Amino acid sequence: NAGVTQTPKFQVLKTGQSMTLQCAQDMNHEYMSWYRQDPGMGLRLIHYSVGAGITDQGEVPNGYNVSRSTTEDFPLRLLSAAPSQTSVYFCASSYSGASYEQYFGPGTRLTVT
Amino acid sequence: TQLLEQSPQFLSIQEGENLTVYCNSSSVFSSLQWYRQEPGEGPVLLVTVVTGGEVKKLKRLTFQFGDARKDSSLHITAAQPGDTGLYLCAGGRGAQKLVFGQGTRLTINP
Numbered sequence: 001n002a003g004v005t006q007t008p009k010f011q012v013l014k015t016g017q018s019m020t021l022q023c024a025q026d027m028n029h030e031y032m033s034w035y036r037q038d039p040g041m042g043l044r045l046i047h048y049s050v051g052a053g054i055t056d057q058g059e060v061p062n063g064y065n066v067s068r069s070t071t072e073d074f075p076l077r078l079l080s081a082a083p084s085q086t087s088v089y090f091c092a093s094s095y096s097g098a099s100y101e102q103y104f105g106p107g108t109r110l111t112v113t
Numbered sequence: 114t115q116l117l118e119q120s121p122q123f124l125s126i127q128e129g130e131n132l133t134v135y136c137n138s139s140s141v142f143s144s145l146q147w148y149r150q151e152p153g154e155g156p157v158l159l160v161t162v163v164t165g166g167e168v169k170k171l172k173r174l175t176f177q178f179g180d181a182r183k184d185s186s187l188h189i190t191a192a193q194p195g196d197t198g199l200y201l202c203a204g205g206r207g208a209q210k211l212v213f214g215q216g217t218r219l220t221i222n223p
Contacts, residue, residue: 004155031209033211035213040122040215040216041215042117042119042201042213042214042215042216043156043201043203043213044213045210045211045212048209048210050209056209058210059212090155090156092155097208097209098205098206098207098208098209098210098211099143099144099161099163099205099208101146101158101161102146102148102156102158102203102211104155104156104157105155106153106154106155107153107154107155
């Protein structure tokens with residue numbers, strides 16, 4: 001099993017550009033989530049999904065969209081990038097919900113200039 | 114305002130010393146997890162505690178969940194350079210959301 005994979009590993013965007021961060025898992029996990037990690041702030045939940053077709057907002061959802069058309073994939077879209085979105089983004093999955101072990105991907109380091 | 118406060122945020126000690134990292138909140142959590150993160154990688158789960166007062170041991174690491182399920186601690190005995198990393202606590206808010214502390218960056222010097 002590959003676990004949780006994320007692409008790209010690194011990305012530089014200009015303000016106003018859009019992009020999609022890809023996340024896939026091969027563990028048949030129902031729960032998937034996106035976090036951003038900033039220095040001194042730990043990980044903050046952006047969006048999460050409890051299954052295909054179901055998504056909900058986390059702590060910091062503004063500026064981000066998600067969809068979950070399959071169990072395996074959970075892409076994160078930045079519609080109009082802003083410098084405040086410069087961060088490291090992690091996708092995670094778990095068997096069922098937040099109280100179960102979260103399996104994290106390797107992260108995407110995004111810089112918005 | 115950070116829902117989960119970790120202390121200290123930075124800790125640098127010599128190999129062989131003992132240390133304790135704290136994770137505190139004014140809120141009750143249904144469960145509490147501890148993760149360790151290496152540079153350039155995602156966090157990896159160390160332990161989950163779910164019962165107030167619960168103590169779990171993982172080799173030289175001892176984890177405790179407070180009786181009121183509002184706080185937790187991680188104690189490392191005889192720290193080794195391989196223990197170096199970022200330690201994160203995370204509290205379950207209901208079934209669907211996990212809230213992370215800001216992390217403790219631990220450095221063990223040989």
